Amino acid sequence: MKRFLLLVLVCVLPVALSAESKARDQGTIVRMRMADCIGSPHPLMDALSGTNRAPTGELCPEYVLVADTVVYVIIGRNADQLVPLAETTRFHFRNNELLIRVDDARRESRFRVKAMVLRQEWDRSQQIQEAAAVSAAHHLDEASVVQAHQ
DSSP states (O other): OHHHHHHHHHHHHHHHHHHHHTOOEEEEEEEEEEEEOOOOSOHHHHHHHTOOOOOOOOEEEEEEEEESSEEEEEEESSTTOOOOTTSEEEEEEETTEEEEOOTTOSSOEEEEEEEEEEHHHHHHHHHHHHHHHHHHHHHHHHHHHHHHHO
8 A cells, every 4th residue: 555655656746846847927017019020930940941921010019027037028929919017917938938828818828038137137227217217307307497597
């Protein structure tokens, strides 16, 4: 009986560990804009096979997904891939794509990762951009006061 339990434990342990490795991360979508769709992930293979995909000029949604340690800039495959902003989103990676299930959708939406940056660096760059915007607004206010007095 002990051998049977040990055998079951040995068989179940790898399955449990693999389930943990497929755990979903979570993050928040903080920004969205429409950008040019990214071409094929394998342009060389497309060229060799004779299926040259010319840019269509179509716009696809581009999102900034802020996770605990990494900030991802992801872009959809087509214009229909919309994700709600400012909600906690669960995601995972499969075959070099980031997958997100939106609400109760039957399928997960696939996104390509356009850029990645560590969260600390992204926070620092956001602070610099905000300080620059405040400084520019302050200089505009001073310029309007100088013009009003002339």
